[in-house]
Amino acid sequence: MSSQASKLVLGLSCAVSLGIVAYVHMKQQADREKMHEGVIKDIERQQRRKIENLYMLEKQKELTKQLKKEMEQQ
Secondary structure, three states, X not given: XXXXXXXXXXXXXXXXXXXXXXXXXXXXXXXHHHHHHHXXXXXXXXXXXHXXXXXXXXXXXXXXXXXXXXXXXX
């Protein structure tokens, strides 16, 4: 009977160990994917900011031209 009990304990220990290893592996994979998504979002955010900055720069150029025209007319 103790032989069966020890086999059961060994089997359960192996099963739990495999479960832990599988969980850690899946968790690491999910963390990697999250980090990668974060990098992609950062790049997209930077591109949006760049586009917004270029738009604002163009607006400033237009306003500067208008101001110069107004100053010349005076």
